[in-house]
Amino acid sequence: MNVDILLYDGFDELDAVGPYEVFQTAGAFGADCEARMVTLADAESVTASHGLRVGVDGTLGDAHDPDAGGPNVLLVPGGGWSDSSKSGAGMEAEKGAIPEAVAAHADRGGVVAGVCTGGMLLARAGVLDGRRAVTHASALDDLRATDAVVTEARFVDDGDVLTAGGVTSGLDLALHLVERECGADVAARVAGEIEYERRSEPVEK
Template sequence: MDVEILLYDGFDELDAVGPYEVFQTAGAFGADCAARLVTLAEAESVTASHGLRVGVDGTLGDAHDPDVGGPNVLLVPGGGWADPTEPGAGMEAERGAIPDAVAAHADRGDVTAGVCTGGMLLARAGVLDGRPAVTHASALDDLRATDAIVTEARFVDDGDVLTAGGVTSGLDLALHLVERECGIDTAERVAREIEYERRSAPAGK
């Protein structure tokens, strides 16, 4: 499983870094799993919503590792949805470049995931139309205004599209993806390593 986590100014730190640690830990344990932090345009670093500056590995789609099998996964974190004049998911939704990239990724049949209000960027891309989905509680009314089928769940697995609610639910989504693609033993070993108690099974398929 080759995962690209798409960063932008104002993303929520844990939305991205939590899943990144899950995927990289799975790979360290021998699973066919690797993750990269990417941006749309070349950048040395990105500033997250709480001020953390994060270095990036490259741009979206610029380096697929042929040694990593399984699906190509694009994971979009959330953060800063409410005020589109400030850096965050709301601003990126208005700009449109990230929704366009998400739509293109999904059109290729690859796996697309949204954590927290990253799900709203998937909705803006049209990826959630007619599909069960969830987002951060603060944005559920906005999700209901789209063509998504809002589902009361910590995270939702609808096959090639997955969404998670707020912040820490991204850990559950990432562990679920590891279990789905690399096996339950690896997922449980990662959960023990990071000392995280998995919360729930997914809604959806």
């Protein structure tokens, strides 16, 4: 499983770094699992919502070869949805480039995942139309205004589209993906390694 985590200025730190650690830990345990931090345009680093500067591994355009084996997952973190005048998911929704990239990835048959208000960027891309989904509690009314089937769960697995609620639920989504693609034993070992108690089962299609 190859995971590209798409960063932008103002993303929430844990939305991206938490899943990244889960995926990389699974890989360290021998699973076919690798994660990268990517951006749409060349950048050495991106500044997150609380000021953390995160290094970038590459751009989405040089993503993994789809023939390399395993699903290609594009994970979009959230952060800063309510005020589109500031860096964050709201501003990226208005710019439109990230929603376009998400839609293109889905059209190529890739798996897309949104953590927190990253789910709103998936909604803007149209990939949540008619699909079960959740986002951060503060944006649920905005999600209800789309064509998504809003499900108030910690995270939702709708096949090739997955969404998680607020911040720490991204850990549950990532562990679920590891279990789904790499096995329950690997997911349990990762959860033990990071000393995280998984809190819920997903709502599945």
